Amino acid sequence: MIAADGPAAGDDLLRAWGWSPRLEQEYGARVGEGLLPARVTSQHRGAYGLMTGSGGVTGVAPGRMLYRASGQRQLPAVGDWVLIRPEIEGPATIVEILPRRTEFVRRRAGSEDREQVVAANIDIVFLMSSLNQELSLRRIERYLVATRDSGAQAVILLTKADLVDDPAEAVKSVREVALGVPVHAISNVSGEGLDVVRDYLQPGRTIALMGSSGVGKSTLVNRLAGKELLRTQQVRDADDKGRHTTTHREIYRLPDGALLLDSPGMRELGFWDAEEGFQETFDDIERIVTRCRFRDCGHTNEPGCAVREALEDGIVTAARWDSYQRLEREARYEPRRQDTSAARAERQRWRQIHKELRKLPKKGS
Ligand SMILES: Nc1nc2c(ncn2[C@@H]2O[C@H](COP(=O)(O)OP(=O)(O)O)[C@@H](O)[C@H]2O)c(=O)[nH]1
Ligand SMILES: [Mg+2]
Ligand SMILES: [Zn+2]
Incomplete structure (x- = not known):
């Protein structure tokens, strides 16, 4: 069993798994409350493989966390930093998921x-x-x-x-x-x-x-x-x-x-609410679209359509324009904005x- 005596002993191991000075600054104090930082390194059904400052342990999400979660984003995922409470017997309890840098x-x-x-x-x-x-x-x-x-x-x-x-x-x-x-x-x-x-x-x-x-x-x-x-x-x-x-x-x-x-x-x-990713990926077309004469241009027969012009000039390929239109619907108009x-x-x-x-x-x- 691992002891809840703060990260000092295991600092090096935690850092090796990506624990940063910034995380330490923001969450290090919580560790005094009997909680330990850990990284979720794997997931097997309901149990998680965790790396702590003193080695690998198994952890589970408590019923309370499962019950409150409105979706999987409120549950631990591989790569997460979490705070855990070691138990006398059996797997550690995952008490809190620290905010994700990327997801x-x-x-x-x-x-x-x-x-x-x-x-x-x-x-x-x-x-x-x-x-x-x-x-x-x-x-x-x-x-x-x-x-x-x-x-x-x-x-x-x-x-x-x-x-x-x-x-x-x-x-x-x-x-x-x-x-x-x-x-x-x-x-x-x-x-x-x-x-x-x-x-x-x-x-x-x-x-x-x-x-x-x-x-x-x-x-x-x-x-x-x-x-x-x-x-x-x-x-x-x-x-x-x-x-x-x-x-x-x-x-x-x-x-x-x-x-x-x-x-x-x-x-x-x-996609799940991928608007920003879509914009970045199709930045070339996003710029062209803003140059159409009409704001609500359908990019078919409208005069002054910058997209049609770009297609004719070979600046944009038909395939890429196709992708844009197809992915736009999924990434942008079906966002789940909960x-x-x-x-x-x-x-x-x-x-x-x-x-x-x-x-x-x-x-x-
Ligand atoms: N020719 C060739 N075969 C490769 C290469 N990399 C992997 N393979 C083979 O491709 C198959 C699938 O590889 P695997 O790593 O299991 O793919 P994974 O499903 O993406 O993890 C295996 O038979 C590998 O030996 C490569 O660079 N060249
Ligand atoms: Mg594989
Ligand atoms: Zn247009």
Whole structure:
């Protein structure tokens, strides 16, 4: 059992898992009340894997928290910082969830009106897509909207570069829809691009790997860890039709200190109130739309339509305009605005900060 004697002894371990001076300043005092800070590192049904200043423990959310929660956003998620009360016997009780710096939310698969917090307090999302399958720019745009909305920085990794002759064309087409988001071609087999990936790793920085099943997320974690930390799909399943080898979300700490969140592939990524992420992802089109002569321009036959002009001039591709229209409805006109809370203000504050930091994702900066 762990003792509730403050974080002093375990400061180093907490910091290694991302506990920051800012968190210490804001919540350190609470620790005197018999509560301990901990990070949620995994989730298995009702129980959470937690990292405390003195090692890993199991925790549960008390009935009171479950009862009061109006949605999953009021419940612990992987990546959260929480305050726990150690119990004499059995799992620790999660007393409070500290405000999230970033929050990756999606509409729960198969549900209209329920959300799922995929990950919290993520610094960078590696959006991974395989070069050997048909590259779906539309899917990448969707992931970009959700990532930018989360407040985390996006980095796009095009995997399995060893299986294509020349990834340059694909990288170029992705860059065109990614608007300033870094795009790298990498291979877990040849090692191409992995030095660039390593530049993003930093002690205490949390990076989530996202993308369909089979793109090589778990293999990348293993490569970066330098050992077989995770099980990956059999080679014969590499056509993607195989089962999901990764069955739960978990944050792993690499020997050099970076924190990587591996997760099963998401078959569906529906938006949950993703207005800001949408605006950032389609900033090019958002600007053009404001130049239409009529404020309520339908972008069809109206005179002075800046969108039609941009399409004719080839400044915007028909496919991108299509995406804009399709995703706009989902991201903007079906918002679930129950979330007017402080958590939202906090997220927005961090989105702004990250925007300013976006140019400095490298080591030592
Ligand atoms: N050729 C090639 N195969 C890879 C690469 N990365 C992963 N794979 C294979 O792709 C399959 C799926 O990898 P896995 O890491 O389990 O994907 P995940 O579902 O995204 O975690 C496995 O058979 C890997 O060996 C790569 O860079 N090149
Ligand atoms: Mg996996
Ligand atoms: Zn128009």
